[in-house]
Amino acid sequence: MPLTRSLDESTVVITGASSGIGTATAYALARRGAAVVLAARSEPALRQVARRCRELGGRALVVPTDVTELESVRRLADQAAAEFGRIDAWVNNAAVSAVGLFDEIPVAEFRRVLEVNLLGAVHGIKAALPYLGAAGGGVLVNNASVLAEVAMPYQSAYNATKHGIRGLADTVRQELRVTGRGHISVCTVLPATIDTPFFRHTGNHSGRALVPPPPIYPPEVVAETIVRLLRRPRREAYAGGAARLIGLQWRLAPALVERTLGWYAHRTQFGPGARVDSSGNVFHADAQAHQDGGWHGRRRQLVRMTAAFGLAAAGTAVGTLAAINRRSRLER
Numbered sequence: 001m002p003l004t005r006s007l008d009e010s011t012v013v014i015t016g017a018s019s020g021i022g023t024a025t026a027y028a029l030a031r032r033g034a035a036v037v038l039a040a041r042s043e044p045a046l047r048q049v050a051r052r053c054r055e056l057g058g059r060a061l062v063v064p065t066d067v068t069e070l071e072s073v074r075r076l077a078d079q080a081a082a083e084f085g086r087i088d089a090w091v092n093n094a095a096v097s098a099v100g101l102f103d104e105i106p107v108a109e110f111r112r113v114l115e116v117n118l119l120g121a122v123h124g125i126k127a128a129l130p131y132l133g134a135a136g137g138g139v140l141v142n143n144a145s146v147l148a149e150v151a152m153p154y155q156s157a158y159n160a161t162k163h164g165i166r167g168l169a170d171t172v173r174q175e176l177r178v179t180g181r182g183h184i185s186v187c188t189v190l191p192a193t194i195d196t197p198f199f200r201h202t203g204n205h206s207g208r209a210l211v212p213p214p215p216i217y218p219p220e221v222v223a224e225t226i227v228r229l230l231r232r233p234r235r236e237a238y239a240g241g242a243a244r245l246i247g248l249q250w251r252l253a254p255a256l257v258e259r260t261l262g263w264y265a266h267r268t269q270f271g272p273g274a275r276v277d278s279s280g281n282v283f284h285a286d287a288q289a290h291q292d293g294g295w296h297g298r299r300r301q302l303v304r305m306t307a308a309f310g311l312a313a314a315g316t317a318v319g320t321l322a323a324i325n326r327r328s329r330l331e332r
Helices: 020-031 043-055 070-084 107-134 156-178 219-231 241-252 254-268 302-331
Strands: 011-015 035-040 059-064 089-092 138-143 184-191 208-210 236-239 270-274
Touching (some): 011 070, 011 107, 020 219, 035 043, 043 059, 070 107, 107 138, 107 156, 107 184, 138 156, 138 219, 156 184, 184 219, 184 241, 236 241, 241 254
Parallel strands (some): 011 035, 035 059, 138 184, 184 236
């Protein structure tokens, strides 16, 4: 079920709103006149985003929130409803990561990634459902990643949380339907690599500089996907053509694509130069609001890399069909 009223009359809560996809989504909704409730750890960064949202024609409320604490997220929901009268949609977007080999990522950081990404989504859903129900329906969007469907080396904690978010969303959707609450829609977004500060701020224990593996898309691609989901909810939506192609390849030939994607990520996820171990923003937030990550040069590889993924997908499909045909001939 879509929003029960138009976007310019709707209230949307966004976690992780102080940078990247969260900021781009807030701006996209503000341009449409929505009331956006901005949540993240850094109040100074949130105030920068709120100021821009108002300039774009929207209404904005800043609520500093630690999504790892259920009571903090419940206060977020209470303040949103108190300020604007109701909550029509909720976007679970907060995320951090720690990059490195699984056995080299500190357990404390691994746990924190789980708490922010997965438990943060749990808290968001728990806080949002009563208000969405009271509004007569609404939309709950979980920003996962294409890594909710596939896997990438050096991202074990992040991969685990994104797979978990997808399973959580599927289960909650089922439960809402069988208990007569199908007027609340639960959607999952699966973005490809996005140009955000994520790659500069993540915890890094690889010993190398981290860069986004191409093709890389601007955050507005995800923001517009989220806006479309609010208007016309779907179970899942890819953001960026490469995400759809990678997902298709994985389903057609999982073992082959697992090896290929592992090799590709190993070759493209790191830049030149050494990097000192750092926990990045896993425990501490950035005080500045940044929508983009500054990887504009790598965006130029988009067309070439998307074409390459398209050819790879076609090759995977042909190979899979050939294998099926060979098996069928042997069985006759």
